[in-house]
Amino acid sequence: MHQVALDPEHVTITEDVEGSEIPVHLMYIETRDGLYAPIGLRKPVGDGPFPLVLLASGNGGEGMAWIRNWVRTRGHIMDRLLEAGF
Secondary structure, three states: OOOOOOOOOOOEEEEOOOOOOOOEEEEEEEOOOOOEEEEEEOOOOOOOOOOOOOOOOOOOOOHHHHHHHHHHHHHHHHHHHHHOOO
């Protein structure tokens, strides 16, 4: 049996965003207190560095499904920020 080396602390899933050429990178990041919060990262095309805009709400308690839904239903906000280079 062939096993793939995978670091479970650094897993990223990339999904297309409908109507955009820029995908979302879904991942969990470890917080200061050792808990993991779900995030969706999108960045402009190019090498960067890029300024960061953090859109946040709640404490991550609704999991990755909430992030994926937010990207799907409020992607226009992210698209405007991406167009501006954020």
